[in-house]
Amino acid sequence: MKLEGTYLFGETREQVWSTLMDPDAISSAIPGVEEFVPLEGEEYAWRAIAKVKMAAVSGRFPGQVQMSEIQPPTSYRLTVSGEGQGSIISGSVVMRLEEKDGGGTVLHWDAEANISGKLARIGQRLIKAAANMMSKRFFGNLARQIRAPA
Amino acid sequence: MAVVGKAVKRKEDPRLITGEARYLEDIKLPGMTHIAILRSPHAHANIVSINSERAAAVPGVIGVFTGQDFMDVNPLPCPWPAGGVDNNLNTPRALEVEKVTHVGAGVAVVVAEDRATAQDAVELVDVEWEVLPAVTDAEEATFDGAPQLHENAPNNVCMEWDCGDQSGTDAALGSSDVVVKQRLRNQRLIPTPMETRGCIAQHEAVNGEYTIWMTSQAPHVHRLLFTAFIFGVPENKVRVISPQIGGGFGAKIFMYPEYVLTTALSKKVGRPVKWVETRSENYIATTHGRDHVTDVEVGANRDGTITGLKVRTYANLGGTLSTVAPGIPTTLYGRMLSGAYKLPNIYCHVTGVYTNTGMVDAYRGAGRPEATYVVERAVDLVASELGMDPVEVRRKNFVPADSFPYEPSGNLLNGLSYDSGNYDKALDMALEMTGYEDFRAEQAAARAEGRYLGIGLSTYIEICGIAPSAWMFGEGWGAALWESANVRMHITGDVVVTSGSQSHGQGHETSIAQLVADELGVSMDQVHVQHSDTLGTPFGYGTYGSRSTAVGGVAVWRSLQRIKEKARAIAAHEFEANVDDVEYVVNDEGVGVVQVKGSPDQSKVVGEFMGIATSAAGGWDLPGDMEPFLDETAYYDPPDCTYPFGTHICIVEVDAETGNVGIKRYIAVDDVGKVINPMIVDGQVHGGIAQGVAQALWEGAQYDENGQLVSGSMMDYAIPRADLLPSFELGRTETPSPNNPLGVKGAGETGTIAATPAVVNAVVDALSHLNVRHIDMPLTPSRVWETIQSRSNGGNS
Structure with a gap:
């Protein structure tokens, strides 16, 4: 399943980039994250547990989050994998930042997600809508953090 | 008075519409355990390792098993390969051992004191998979370079089969005024019966006997597959009972891995084991x-x-x-x-x-x-x-x-022909x-x-x-397809019919009773049709292919003819008449009587207490060479x-x-x-x-x-x-x-x-x-x- 979209930030590209590279910002932006612990010896990989509710499936999905293909201050790939409730979720999103004429930053995102097991079978039609909603929440959360840096 | 051809209300309906009918899920046995099956989330993958430690530690879990624990159980048989050609057969095992070839294949099972515990614990079984590329379209699967599912099936081909006249057809198409070509897709369907599948198995260690309740359209065939093919035990060691069935549409004919698994587990854990398919499982684990x-x-x-x-x-x-x-x-x-x-x-x-x-x-x-x-x-x-x-x-x-x-x-x-x-x-x-x-x-x-x-x-x-057993044998079917029936008229005149075919909504208990009522001259209420238990019924190949009446019904009819002959013989003895002079007739009131031809005063009702039924079942006054009881079994294998x-x-x-x-x-x-x-x-x-x-x-x-x-x-x-x-x-x-x-x-x-x-x-x-x-x-x-x-x-x- 492929998903894509854009999100408009009022801030500069550098401000958005530094938030995107902040693990705390990422972990609190991903909906439902309950644990986000760096993997030993890895700078850009974390062990995570997320609570997910999608269609008739809900529960905790332990998994991994990883950043790669990092090209400051324009783009990187965020890869997520999780397993639980008889289902396997894996996917990655490439986020690319573009300065907008007249100020602000456009974030283009291209995601590919693979869903196996129970989640794939139940409410498949709802998954795309749910994924879109979750991505909106993710970027909305990010935007709030840029506006109110910790 | 005849009831055949009439829209008689179904004898089975009162118990169905009042909720008294007993389905598999209603059956509870003392000490019964429950299972949950870990199913592959991948369509094509090698099983690298399975770790069941976390699942086994859950309170209430009795055991966790994988395919390795069932290597002494044969893979499921495929008794109908395509006829006359080579088939590259690959059938499932109780649990898969090395690889899975579709989402939903079982690889591990948790046995627990209750169903919820089993379902929770099965989530904790850790499987390491090596995921392989998948192919889902039948034609694409035969292309070079497509993922290969089985070593013995190059290009994923199970068999190539043909029929008819190739050269004649090619010649005819070549000389026709018009030829129309079209690609047609007949899409995959999921049968979706109202009741999903299920199985309860009980093993008695002392005598080595299994009793298996299962959602079966063909209990005798299931017993045959369990005994001769899967467990290698004789027929008397397995009793299959099919309780009330909530729809089958064919999908409940077959032997499935879960039935084998449940049965094998009942011996392993020494307690009854129950498995009831969830609706979600039904979509991936029951046949399409x-x-x-x-x-x-x-x-x-x-x-x-x-x-x-x-x-x-x-x-x-x-x-x-x-x-x-x-x-x-x-x-x-x-x-x-x-x-x-x-x-x-x-x-x-x-x-x-x-x-x-x-x-x-x-x-x-x-x-x-x-x-x-x-x-x-x-x-x-x-x-x-x-x-x-x-x-x-x-x-x-x-x-x-x-x-x-x-x-x-x-x-x-x-070799067969359209009949009429x-x-x-x-x-x-x-x-x-x-x-x-x-x-x-x-x-x-x-x-x-x-x-x-x-x-x-x-x-x-x-x-x-x-049916025709000989024809089906030529078509690759590895058994026969006759049917049988036993008819007994008891001492009270009531008739019990046992049939090897099985009803899961078709109304056997009514239509067979209609046949019997008309043929023997008894009331519908006097006829009791029993099926679905291998212990109490003669062997039959089951209900599918719209064959219950055309094959099984004829076996009943044949038994009825034999019952009538014997009733005549007993009556002849009572009347001190020649058997050829005694006739079995159903009178205008629909009552079956035996009477001496041309002297209606010498007549006796058959199906009532103190009628011929009682003479036969009592057997107090029978000629020396005659056995008591109106009890006849017949087999029928149509042409x-x-x-x-x-x-x-x-x-x-x-x-x-x-x-x-x-x-x-x-x-x-x-x-x-x-x-x-x-x-x-x-x-x-x-x-x-x-x-x-x-x-x-x-x-x-x-x-x-x-x-x-x-x-x-x-x-x-x-x-x-x-x-x-x-x-x-x-x-x-x-x-x-x-x-x-x-x-x-x-x-x-x-x-x-x-x-x-x-x-x-x-x-x-x-x-x-x-x-x-x-x-x-x-x-x-x-x-x-x-x-x-x-x-x-x-x-x-």
Whole structure:
């Protein structure tokens, strides 16, 4: 399943980039994250547990989050994998930042997600809508953090 | 007073409608344990390792087992490979050991004190997978470079099978005035019975006996597979009981890994084990149906005479073979491709293919719906090509009523023949009920207003009473297909019939009782039909292929004749008369009496207390060489199958704006031979039409490119609803089958066989003015709308 979209930030590209590279910002932006612990010896990989509710499936999905293909201050790939409730979720999103004429930053995102097991079978039609909603929440959360840096 | 032919209310219904019927889920045994199965989330993967430590530590868990724990249990058998050819067989095991070839294959099992604990703990079994690329389309799976599922099946081919006359058909197509070619997809369906599958097994260690309650359409066949093939124990060690069954549609015929697993576990843990399939599991672990990709070529002359039919089919069999999977798209499909027509040349080649999808096997109609779809679409394609009325093309090619028994050309039926038929008569009745000519005028008027009305015909035939053991043996089936019945008249005059066939909605307890009541002259209330327990019934091959009455019913009838003979002999002794002078008659009140011919004062009722039944069961005064009791068993193996037929007509209106198809009228004229209970036949026809219409318009299993089933819930997989269907208009002609003494043919599947092409033909007819010649099923609004749009923009099919 492929998903894509854009999100408009009022801030500069550098401000958005530094938030995107902040693990705390990422972990609190991903909906439902309950644990986000760096993997030993890895700078850009974390062990995570997320609570997910999608269609008739809900529960905790332990998994991994990883950043790669990092090209400051324009783009990187965020890869997520999780397993639980008889289902396997894996996917990655490439986020690319573009300065907008007249100020602000456009974030283009291209995601590919693979869903196996129970989640794939139940409410498949709802998954795309749910994924879109979750991505909106993710970027909305990010935007709030840029506006109110910790 | 006769009850055969009357719409007698069903004897089984009171317990069903009051909730007293006992289904598998209702059964609870002392000390019963419960299981949950870990199923593969991947369509194609190697099992690298399985770690069950976390699951085993959960309180309430009795044990966690993997495939390695069941290596002493044989893989499931495939007793019906395609006949006369090599088959590369791959069947499932109780749990898979090395690799999985479809989502839903079981790899581990948790046994626990209760179901919830088992289901929670199974989530904690850790499997390391090596995920492999998947292929889900049958034709693509045969291409070079496609992922390979099994070492013994190069290019994923299970078997190549053909029938008919290849060179004759090629020659005929080469010299025909027109040849029409079309690719037809017969999409995968998921049977979706109201009750999912289940199994409870109990093992008694002292005597090594298993008692297995299971959702089975064929308890004796299941016992046969358990004993001779899977566990290697004799028949007396396994008792299979099929409780009340909430619908099967074929999917409950087969042996499944879960049944073997549950049974093996009952011995391992030394306690009864219960497994009940969840609805979610049902979508991925119970067999699917259909899934053919077919290229058809049909040749015809200008006058509408069809000269040849050439069919090339890829049949998707799934990741592993279900019990009779290869037999369905070969014998029950290819051999039926002459349809109701006298086709001089037919050839069919089928490739059975493994793909990373759920197992495919018989689903209501089993092969005949697929064949009928090909034939009935082909006839309409010819009509469209020649600009003829589809009714006329059908009449031109029908097997004439005076040609029976009719043997299709090219030895297509491998020695069998259509028994009897009058195809024009059923067509005439259906056209009359429809008002066909008036409809054509209405259609033209509607088109002028921009409304798209269409009419579709399906003048189907099918094959029922699936039997002749010798013939089926030649078709690759590894057993026989006779049926048996035992009839006992007890001391009170009540009659108990035990039958090896099994009822899961068909109404055996009523229709068999009707036969017995008329034949013996007893009341319906006096007849008790028992089935579904291998301990209390004679061997039978089960209920499928619309065979219970045409084969099992005849076994009952034969037993009844023997009962009557013995009643006469006992009466002759009592009357001190010669047995040849004693007759068994059913009088005007419907009471069976034995009497001396020509002296009605010497007469005695048979089926009452102190009647002949009592003389026989008591046995106080019998000649020395006569055994007591009216108790007879008979076996029946028919000489040929039976061949029901009929005409279904569907009228649709296609919404030009949205592409939605609305069914305005549905007319069905079926000829199922002699009818025992017209209400039961109507019920079978109704349900069958609903399922057949659903395939045409709504249903379809969908896999994504990774082999994930994305239509795996009732939110995502369409099943027919009453509010989407019109009130069906049913008619019937009655052409008895000469192949059995009852004249019956079979009525369980006509609806699913006939309805699908009737609906598709109607939709194509509705859009014919847009040059539409074919649309693949299901004809969903979006698909129909897209077709309308592409044609309206000047496209052509």
